[in-house]
Amino acid sequence: MENSAVDVLICPVCGLEFMDTLPGENALKCIDGHSFDIARQGYVNLLTGHGTKFAQDTATMVAARDDFLDAGHYGALAEALAEVVGTVLAAGAPGDHSRPLILDAGTGTGYYLNRILATLVDDSPGGSTIDSVGLDISKFALRRASRRNPDTANLVWDLWQPLPVEAARADVVLVIFAPRNAAEFARVLKPRGRLVVVTPRPGHLAQIAQTTGMLGIQEEKEAGLVAGMAGHFQLQESRDVTITLNLSRGDVRNVALMGPAGHHLDPQELAEKVGELPPTTPASAEFLISIFAPIIS
Ligand SMILES: C[S@@+](CC[C@H](N)C(=O)[O-])C[C@H]1O[C@@H](n2cnc3c(N)ncnc32)[C@H](O)[C@@H]1O
Ligand SMILES: [Zn+2]
Numbered sequence: 486m487e488n489s490a491v492d493v494l495i496c497p498v499c500g501l502e503f504m505d506t507l508p509g510e511n512a513l514k515c516i517d518g519h520s521f522d523i524a525r526q527g528y529v530n531l532l533t534g535h536g537t538k539f540a541q542d543t544a545t546m547v548a549a550r551d552d553f554l555d556a557g558h559y560g561a562l563a564e565a566l567a568e569v570v571g572t573v574l575a576a577g578a579p580g581d582h583s584r585p586l587i588l589d590a591g592t593g594t595g596y597y598l599n600r601i602l603a604t605l606v607d608d609s610p611g612g613s614t615i616d617s618v619g620l621d622i623s624k625f626a627l628r629r630a631s632r633r634n635p636d637t638a639n640l641v642w643d644l645w646q647p648l649p650v651e652a653a654r655a656d657v658v659l660v661i662f663a664p665r666n667a668a669e670f671a672r673v674l675k676p677r678g679r680l681v682v683v684t685p686r687p688g689h690l691a692q693i694a695q696t697t698g699m700l701g702i703q704e705e706k707e708a709g710l711v712a713g714m715a716g717h718f719q720l721q722e723s724r725d726v727t728i729t730l731n732l733s734r735g736d737v738r739n740v741a742l743m744g745p746a747g748h749h750l751d752p753q754e755l756a757e758k759v760g761e762l763p764p765t766t767p768a769s770a771e772f773l774i775s776i777f778a779p780i781i782s
Contacts, residue, residue: 489660490616493586493654497646527631528639530624540748541623547594549742551629554596557583558730562772563600565726566681567597569774573679574615577656581675583644585615588655588673589637590644591663592619595630597638598659618655622662628694645684648673657681671717671779679776680718684710686771693737695757698746710775712713718777728770734759735781737766 494503496515502513512520513529521529542550553559574585575583589598598619607613617637619630624641631639642649650673658670661683670680687706690699711720732740738759741750 488584489584490618493616493618493651494638494640495602495649495651497642497649499775502651517681524628524631526628527532527635528624528627528641532622532641532643534638536692542593542747544625546628546742546747547623547625549739549747550626551594551596553736553739553743554594556736558732558736559728560600561728562683562726562770562774563597564604565724565774566597566659566661566683567601567604569724570659570777571605573681573776575655576677578677582604582675585656586654587615587617587657587659588648589619589659589661589672590666590700591615591625591660592621592630592634592639593626593661593663595619595633595637595639597628597661599633599739601659602637603632608775613679618650620648625714642657644669659683665713667714667717676779679721679778680714682710682775682777684705684773684775686773688769689771690740690768693732693740696737696739696762697744698750699741699744706777707773710773711739716775716780718779721776721778723773726770726772726774728772730768730770732763732768733765734762737762 494768496503496519498519499515499517501515501517503513511523513523514520517560521531521533523529559589581612582632592598598617602615602617606615619634620642621627622641622643627639644666648669652672653675655673656678658674658680665682672679681682738755741755
């Protein structure tokens, strides 16, 4: 893993730092000798031996999300996020000359992180660089994320465990439809860093909620989101992003499979429901981007 983001990682076994890996090496080792395999695709499983009670997203769910996002339906959300992250990085602390770091918690297939880095990183010689860490519990997702973002330190990790990252190192923690461990996000952020959370607004894809099994999934209210961060973060700003979509039957199928309902949908039943839809279905994607500042105690 030739990535300077490795400098901010800590060994989940002993809490010590990792050694640099040489090109071609297939393990990440801490200075106390704990060793974690680097997968062929480039991600590292730091969860080894920890076990987890969370059902990871399956290969089918991950493929559906990849197809849907790659089709560009949520491109406007990616653009809005790049703008938000760019603004946060530009406002970094005076005198902080460390390379900016984005931590993408629940990076999934790495789509949004990829779009953000593509917008903000200047590849020309001497251009600005950004370090990045992608955490996800699904190795199926990380296989894709590693291919998409080869310069990111992509790690299999459970966001409900203490994060394998040093304190006060991240400029931005991104949480896009993923679990929110407020205490740990606050610990890893720099004092001037920001937590950027994306959640669906009430009414998100309401037009296809029945078909996709999203009906009955509790809608998240902004007040609940803010309450969940209490003690660690205060809300600084929020933005609505609304995207008008025209979804093919294949798109609707992907939406159904890529969300939490994908864990228990019956493929036959889904195919029947989708088959009854017209060739295209209008729908409105309703997102909320919330920007939180850590509370410095
Ligand atoms: C709805 S997906 C969003 C993925 C990505 N942020 C995106 O928007 O494309 C939620 C992601 O959170 C991951 N996830 C769920 N529970 C997790 C946990 N406890 N620790 C780490 N990742 C988790 C899932 O594997 C999945 O990739
Ligand atoms: Zn160690």
